[in-house]
């Protein structure tokens with residue numbers, strides 16, 4: 475069976491839909507038959523829209539947008555949405571694509587896209603995804619750390635559509651003793667001489683932690699109303715609101731229900747907070763799940779006609795907890811002695827960032843603008859964080875020279 479990629483799939487569907495043929499190499503089209511195929515083909519036309527990102531050298535595809543563009547809208551356009559991939563985008567053979575489910579379940583098996591669409595209700599979740607390494611370049615200013623030197627752009631807010639993971643697990647029948655759910659991508663990550671898939675893991679309780687209609691985790695097929703792009707995990711990825719991006723596994727191939735977190739390298743060794751990257755500390759530390767409160771200034775703009783005034787704009791992210799919002803964003807231009815409130819943007823939702831803006835009068839000398847956020851759960855950004863060798867979860871006060 476020939477391997478087809480997302481673009482070829484779209485092209486072929488466009489062709490076949492007009493002819494009324496509703497299946498492609500045995501893969502019948504999404505719910506909605508010919509109409510669905512046509513819509514999908516149209517949606518896929520946007521595949522020609524290239525990501526508008528700065529790609530970091532080194533690892534496969536790691537790109538972030540220009541910060542000024544990042545805060546133009548509350549919903550991040552797909553072209554401006556950061557990409558973080560540890561391996562090359564896999565070539566997906568859609569004709570044979572299935573998500574397998576195994577482990578502590580009564581009915582191990584697999585789902586095609588079609589089966590998901592036919593048997594489960596479509597749901598949507600709007601949430602912010604952020605890489606644990608966002609702002610690592612600032613952390614590196616204390617003392618350099620390895621890894622992609624992300625600026626402040628490894629973050630974005632999107633509407634994700636798909637199926638509740640809890641529905642998939644319930645259909646499989648969860649067995650006694652189940653506590654964690656593992657995800658495995660079909661991509662191949664190289665580390666020295668080994669090659670293995672990217673993996674994630676979440677507590678089972680998080681999957682069922684649905685609050686105010688926001689599912690604990692979904693299997694997403696669409697992002698901002700469009701079929702997922704290859705970079706963002708086409709055809710299916712997990713999306714776990716409130717958790718670091720690493721737990722939202724792209725190109726999903728396998729789900730395993732277990733009594734313990736996944737043994738995958740990216741759960742057991744990589745995404746952990748350590749004081750020293752030693753075997754002892756790696757085994758002692760729990761995987762990172764939730765992201766902390768954060769805020770960043772992204773745009774500074776001189777106000778026309780008023781030489782000494784600048785408009786500033788940025789984003790603030792509440793700690794990844796249910797029913798938690800940004801309570802305030804504060805600005806200081808005297809090293810943190812005095813703070814005043816920035817104006818929060820009107821758009822906000824659970825597990826989402828909030829945009830903010832403010833106006834700063836300048837003295838003529840270079841001024842350092844500080845920003846810090848506090849969320850309704852009571853968490854506030856610290857002035858500094860303690861250096862650690864991985865540079866994850868950096869959330870010290872953000873500093874911009876005006």
Ligand code: MTE
Nearest residue numbers: 556557558559560605659672719720723724
């Ligand atoms: N899933 C797979 N299969 N492979 C990956 O390399 N990267 C993870 C996660 N899911 C990754 C993955 C990381 S570290 C992040 S931050 C998010 O995907 C990034 O998602 P995005 O590229 O859609 O922004």
